[in-house]
Amino acid sequence: MNTQVVCTSIDEVRANVDSIDREIVRLLAKRGGFVKQAARFKKTTDDVKAPQRVEQVITKVRTLAAEVGGNPEVTESVYRAMISAFISAELQEHADLASSR
Incomplete structure (x- = not known):
């Protein structure tokens, strides 16, 4: 499924x-x-962190990576970093919402 473009220069x-x-x-x-x-x-910060959901997503994206010819390890690493950053942002949003109630 990997439809790689063959480039002829570093600029390309x-x-x-x-x-x-x-x-x-x-x-x-x-x-x-x-x-x-x-x-x-x-409702809670534990709901935001949702470690079981994180692992579901990781399993899903590793499978998707393999299906499209990607590297599952790289995909997992990128997703773990991305999810961590999004959890931090969501925790802040959750706290902001709680304080405005």
């Missing part, structure tokens, strides 16, 4: 990576919007 590689980075950042912002909304539905 970088242009493709830059294009992907723009898409990733756009998708991170979209994901962040849903994470912010999720804080409204969670």
